[in-house]
Amino acid sequence: MAMVELNNLCKVYKTGSDTLTALDNLNLQLEKGDIFGFIGPNGAGKTTTIKIIATLLLPSAGTVRVNGVDALKEPGRARGFIGYMPDFFGVYDDIKVWEYLDFFAAAYKIPKDRRPGIISDVLELTDLSVKKDAYVESLSRGMKQRLCLAKTLVHDPPVMLLDEPASGLDPRARIEIRELLKELQAMGKTILISSHILPEMEEFCNKIGIIERGKMIVEGDVKTLAQNVRGYQSITLTVKANAEQALHMLQQMPELVQTPSICAENHKIAEGSLQMPRGCTLQFQYIGPPEEEYAVLQALVQAGIQVRSFFTPETDLEDLFMRVTKGQVA
Amino acid sequence: MLSTIQEFFSHPVLVKELRSRMRGGRAFGLLFFYLGILILFLLGLYGSSGFRGFFDYSAHGKGSFIGAAIIGQITFRTLASIEFLMVIIISPAITAGSITLEKEQRTLDLLTMTPLKKSSLIAGKMATALAFTLLLILTTIPLCSICFLFGGVSPGSIFQTCLTLFSASVFMASLGIYWSSCCKTTVSAVMFSYSSLFVPYFLTMILGYMGLLSFQYHNPIILITSPVSDILTGLTSSSTLFGLSLWKGVGGSSLCLLSGILLCAAAGAQLESFPKRQGFALRILSLVLYMYLSLLFCSTWYTSLLSHGSILTAISPPAALLCLFIFMQCILTLFYTAGTLSAWECSNLLQRLRWGFSKAGFKSNCTASALPFVLLLCVGQCVMYPLYFYLIGMKQFITLIGLPPHLLSANSITTGLAPAWLHDPHLNGLGAPAILGMMLAVTFGIAMCSMFYGSIFNSRLLSGFVPVMLILVGWIFLLVHSAPPILKSILSAFNPLLPFLQLSPTASLLQSHAGSTSGMLAGSVAAIWFITGCIHLLGLMLYGRRFRSSAVRSLEEEMQEVQRA
Numbered sequence: 072m073a074m075v076e077l078n079n080l081c082k083v084y085k086t087g088s089d090t091l092t093a094l095d096n097l098n099l100q101l102e103k104g105d106i107f108g109f110i111g112p113n114g115a116g117k118t119t120t121i122k123i124i125a126t127l128l129l130p131s132a133g134t135v136r137v138n139g140v141d142a143l144k145e146p147g148r149a150r151g152f153i154g155y156m157p158d159f160f161g162v163y164d165d166i167k168v169w170e171y172l173d174f175f176a177a178a179y180k181i182p183k184d185r186r187p188g189i190i191s192d193v194l195e196l197t198d199l200s201v202k203k204d205a206y207v208e209s210l211s212r213g214m215k216q217r218l219c220l221a222k223t224l225v226h227d228p229p230v231m232l233l234d235e236p237a238s239g240l241d242p243r244a245r246i247e248i249r250e251l252l253k254e255l256q257a258m259g260k261t262i263l264i265s266s267h268i269l270p271e272m273e274e275f276c277n278k279i280g281i282i283e284r285g286k287m288i289v290e291g292d293v294k295t296l297a298q299n300v301r302g303y304q305s306i307t308l309t310v311k312a313n314a315e316q317a318l319h320m321l322q323q324m325p326e327l328v329q330t331p332s333i334c335a336e337n338h339k340i341a342e343g344s345l346q347m348p349r350g351c352t353l354q355f356q357y358i359g360p361p362e363e364e365y366a367v368l369q370a371l372v373q374a375g376i377q378v379r380s381f382f383t384p385e386t387d388l389e390d391l392f393m394r395v396t397k398g399q400v401a
Numbered sequence: 402m403l404s405t406i407q408e409f410f411s412h413p414v415l416v417k418e419l420r421s422r423m424r425g426g427r428a429f430g431l432l433f434f435y436l437g438i439l440i441l442f443l444l445g446l447y448g449s450s451g452f453r454g455f456f457d458y459s460a461h462g463k464g465s466f467i468g469a470a471i472i473g474q475i476t477f478r479t480l481a482s483i484e485f486l487m488v489i490i491i492s493p494a495i496t497a498g499s500i501t502l503e504k505e506q507r508t509l510d511l512l513t514m515t516p517l518k519k520s521s522l523i524a525g526k527m528a529t530a531l532a533f534t535l536l537l538i539l540t541t542i543p544l545c546s547i548c549f550l551f552g553g554v555s556p557g558s559i560f561q562t563c564l565t566l567f568s569a570s571v572f573m574a575s576l577g578i579y580w581s582s583c584c585k586t587t588v589s590a591v592m593f594s595y596s597s598l599f600v601p602y603f604l605t606m607i608l609g610y611m612g613l614l615s616f617q618y619h620n621p622i623i624l625i626t627s628p629v630s631d632i633l634t635g636l637t638s639s640s641t642l643f644g645l646s647l648w649k650g651v652g653g654s655s656l657c658l659l660s661g662i663l664l665c666a667a668a669g670a671q672l673e674s675f676p677k678r679q680g681f682a683l684r685i686l687s688l689v690l691y692m693y694l695s696l697l698f699c700s701t702w703y704t705s706l707l708s709h710g711s712i713l714t715a716i717s718p719p720a721a722l723l724c725l726f727i728f729m730q731c732i733l734t735l736f737y738t739a740g741t742l743s744a745w746e747c748s749n750l751l752q753r754l755r756w757g758f759s760k761a762g763f764k765s766n767c768t769a770s771a772l773p774f775v776l777l778l779c780v781g782q783c784v785m786y787p788l789y790f791y792l793i794g795m796k797q798f799i800t801l802i803g804l805p806p807h808l809l810s811a812n813s814i815t816t817g818l819a820p821a822w823l824h825d826p827h828l829n830g831l832g833a834p835a836i837l838g839m840m841l842a843v844t845f846g847i848a849m850c851s852m853f854y855g856s857i858f859n860s861r862l863l864s865g866f867v868p869v870m871l872i873l874v875g876w877i878f879l880l881v882h883s884a885p886p887i888l889k890s891i892l893s894a895f896n897p898l899l900p901f902l903q904l905s906p907t908a909s910l911l912q913s914h915a916g917s918t919s920g921m922l923a924g925s926v927a928a929i930w931f932i933t934g935c936i937h938l939l940g941l942m943l944y945g946r947r948f949r950s951s952a953v954r955s956l957e958e959e960m961q962e963v964q965r966a
Binding site: 126151160162170200 | 834
């Protein structure tokens with residue numbers, strides 16, 4: 072059963088005499104454990120979609136099901152399955168961190184004797200235990216963001232809707248949030264996360280959807296998407312020697328490989344890992360049938376070329392994003 | 402029982418609000434300031450020479466007990482009136498920000514996501530605000546005890562005053578919370594709550610001008626703005642309500658409490674994100690308030706008839722009652738129909754209006770189906786009206802409201818009041834059919850007007866503004882002497898109280914309408930409002946045609962959301 076299911080979702084705003092279509096027949100299906108990255112330019116309809124799933128807005132047409140519950144007919148039941156974190160996190164004045172969490176725990180009707188345990192658990196998870204007795208307004212922005220995440224975890228929801236959790240945070244706070252999300256992923260939660268900071272998304276999302284002017288332009292697995300959109304998959308190959316021979320071999324396979332070349336500079340495979348010496352790294356674009364790129368490797372190895380590594384670098388989401396969107400805002 | 406109390410005190414909103422309210426120096430600062438002002442007034446009063454002179458050289462002889470008692474009473478009334486003034490200023494200030502702050506800090510969405518009901522949220526906020534005003538009221542009791550030095554004031558009357566003050570603060574606080582749930586910012590909520598406090602005062606001014614307030618200390622409109630006036634004047638304070646002997650000022654207090662509950666329910670309905678589900682309770686509540694107000698009016702009218710019956714001859718009492726009904730009808734119509742109609746509602750307006758008469762439509766809260774409800778109120782009130790007087794004519798009812806029957810049997814007004822409703826010489830041809838027709842037409846006209854402007858301009862404020870302006874135009878053209886007579890006689894018919902003016906001492910204003918009876922005036926009012934209503938209905942239907950083709954189901958007006966998204 073899908074945890075989140077949107078069918079033909081439409082949202083039309085009336086501004087005086089003219090109408091504005093914020094969402095246009097949006098469809099989406101998320102299974103348990105999915106981490107869905109919701110990407111789009113500002114004003115594309117990300118927040119509107121999240122608010123509709125969170126039962127805070129009524130759609131003009133379409134249906135929303137959360138964990139099998141019709142969110143439009145039974146908003147009260149659907150809300151129980153959802154943890155919602157808005158893009159702008161507000162604080163109450165004159166209230167301490169634990170009191171803030173206690174307030175929401177009480178609002179979620181968690182019995183009084185269970186609350187202290189839950190509060191210390193979520194504070195532990197969000198790394199805020201030391202700030203338990205601090206006033207909320209004294210926290211830094213990143214801490215507030217984490218506190219808000221802690222608040223959404225108080226009732227242990229299976230579905231989490233996070234609207235731009237990393238916006239306005241410094242790099243360190245952003246990495247902390249990312250680590251936190253990875254932990255949530257390990258807990259088996261279905262997470263829908265919207266952002267426009269793309270490199271973060273590709274690291275932990277298993278699905279992405281790009282939305283523009285209320286329409287879902289592309290949706291699916293990050294890597295397949297990239298290949299579908301670009302029509303190729305870029306592969307980096309490192310050999311011990313004989314780079315020219317390898318290049319020659321690649322050039323012999325035009326049905327599978329296109330634009331092979333030897334990298335001119337030292338190639339860095341991944342952050343902090345070893346650097347490949349100059350002249351031993353090749354790059355090419357694989358255009359054959361998807362998930363059969365091993366055929367190229369097989370051919371190279373059979374020809375006696377000593378292959379040290381053969382891998383697909385992280386998909387460049389920003390490139391993908393720029394390709395599918397046109398910079399139009401609804 | 403005990404668990405319910407425990408549950409209430411562990412209410413999350415209550416706990417959180419109490420924590421943050423009493424934290425830091427603000428609450429104590431306010432308390433200090435409040436008591437400081439009261440003490441200053443008390444000292445000033447005590448030190449003033451006239452006050453002392455009253456004690457020394459009163460007619461009752463130097464140092465007499467009666468003189469002392471009078472001083473005690475004056476001190477007490479001064480304290481109570483200043484206290485009242487401060488409470489009505491402070492209580493809306495506490496609640497006006499309570500919901501708007503949640504909106505400004507964007508925590509309202511987070512609260513909406515919890516299973517916490519909106520009514521529960523309002524209840525929690527109200528309980529905290531009232532706890533604080535109760536603290537303010539209770540801390541003045543030691544100050545009041547200075548009156549015991551002089552005498553003349555019983556502990557019971559201090560308790561009664563506290564009760565009245567508290568019920569006044571319930572009304573003021575709920576007014577604040579209602580505006581808080583309507584407005585987007587704290588500033589506008591504060592502005593609206595203070596300015597709406599003046600509306601009842603303004604209404605009483607108009608009524609007073611018409612000579613309708615000759616028994617003003619028992620007029621419900623005055624009671625609701627100042628239930629304390631009952632105690633302060635000490636003249637007509639009545640502790641009976643429908644024959645039950647309660648505390649002084651019980652009429653005003655009960656009215657305040659009832660309207661407070663209605664306003665809180667309205668605030669809760671306003672906050673609901675899927676608003677179509679909350680309508681029923683709200684409508685029943687306003688029906689109850691409406692009926693209670695008229696019963697209270699009848700009851701208090703007879704109570705003051707008992708004390709000084711001659712004043713009442715200024716205007717025929719049934720006419721005064723009818724004026725009040727029409728006021729209430731206009732306000733309730735605006736309350737229910739002001740607001741924006743969605744494009745979907747416009748496109749099948751007639752269906753919606755018809756739907757309002759069905760059971761489901763009556764329970765819903767959508768604007769278009771509210772029209773049948775307000776029309777129903779109108780008919781209900783017109784049917785209830787002769788019933789009240791029929792009841793009053795009965796001896797059982799007279800004993801029920803605690804009046805000695807022999808006093809009333811001599812009064813000619815009461816005999817045959819129910820038949821007079823159909824053909825009343827006092828009302829100058831203003832019989833039941835004429836009044837019912839006029840009230841229906843005015844309700845229809847106001848409803849259509851507010852729906853039309855709400856939809857066209859997409860603003861709830863503007864939708865209520867236009868019908869109010871039309872009524873004001875009616876008043877203004879009545880008062881402007883140089884206006885052309887035709888224009889004057891047409892435009893002044895926008896004033897729904899026009900037929901009653903002829904019965905009042907201010908009938909001289911109606912020179913342009915010379916020769917027409919009140920019934921004819923009612924006819925002209927009905928005609929002009931009916932025509933206005935029809936024009937706006939037509940406009941609304943034409944406007945709705947544009948949306949008929951689009952696949953839009955229902956629309957919310959959340960411009961801010963779009964801009965933010």
